[in-house]
Amino acid sequence: MSLWAGSHRPGFLDRAAQEAMVAELRAVIRVAPLVRPVTGWGRPMSVRMTSAGRLGWVIERGRYRYSAVHPETGKPWPPIPDSVLAVWRQVSGWPEPPDCCLINWYGEGARMGLHRDADEGEAGFAAPVVSVSLGDPARFRMGGPARGGPTESVILHSGDVVVMGGPARLAYHGIDRVMFGEGDLLPGGGRLNLTLRVVRPD
Ligand code: MD3
Numbered sequence: 001m002s003l004w005a006g007s008h009r010p011g012f013l014d015r016a017a018q019e020a021m022v023a024e025l026r027a028v029i030r031v032a033p034l035v036r037p038v039t040g041w042g043r044p045m046s047v048r049m050t051s052a053g054r055l056g057w058v059i060e061r062g063r064y065r066y067s068a069v070h071p072e073t074g075k076p077w078p079p080i081p082d083s084v085l086a087v088w089r090q091v092s093g094w095p096e097p098p099d100c101c102l103i104n105w106y107g108e109g110a111r112m113g114l115h116r117d118a119d120e121g122e123a124g125f126a127a128p129v130v131s132v133s134l135g136d137p138a139r140f141r142m143g144g145p146a147r148g149g150p151t152e153s154v155i156l157h158s159g160d161v162v163v164m165g166g167p168a169r170l171a172y173h174g175i176d177r178v179m180f181g182e183g184d185l186l187p188g189g190g191r192l193n194l195t196l197r198v199v200r201p202d
C-alpha cells in the first residue's frame, strides 16, 4: 500500500488511549455541536462536523473556508485536547502545533466522496495532515494528484493514525463506507475521525 507516500500506522492508540480521547472529544462536541455542512450544490453532507483549535473548517453560503468561530453558536472553537496534540507531536515531524482539529462524525450510511484538502493555503500544504480514526472501521480510498486516476483502498480501524505529507498531502481521498456497528468503542455505533491541519489561508 503506497498511499502516495502517506503513512498508515495501525493500532497507534491502545484501547485506553482511545477511550480517554473520546471522553475529551465529547466535551468538545458539547461546547461546539456537530453540524451538517451544506455543499455548494445545496445538499447537506452525510458527515457531521465540528472543530477544535484556532480555526475550524466550515461551509458558508456554499463556500469552503476556515473560520475562527462555530457557524451556529458564533463562539470560538474549544482548544484541541492535549491527547490529540500529543499524537501530532509524535507523528507529524512538524515544529508547530496544528491550527485546526476537524472532527468528522459518521453515522449509519455516512460517507465522504473523493476530494482534496485544499483550503489551508500554500503554507498549510507544506505541513502534513494527521488523521486519527475512532469507532467503527471504514473503507478509506486514496488516489493521486488528479481526479479520475487509479485509487486503492485500505480499512481504517479504531486507533489507527494516518500521516499525509509530501506528495500525499494534495492527493484525492475519501471514505467509501463505514462498517456501522462493527466496532465496540462507541456505544450505538458510528465513527469519529480527526484531522489535524496547519492552516495559513493566503
Ligand atoms: C489524504 N477525512 O476530513 S482522514 C477530511 O476519515 C477527510 O474522515 C477522512 O478526508 C475521514 O478531509 C479521511 C485521512 C486523510 C486525511 C487527510 C488527507 C487522508 C488524506 C489529506 C491528504 C490526503
Ligand code: FE
Residues within 6 Å of the ligand: 115, 116, 117, 173
Ligand atoms: Fe480530506
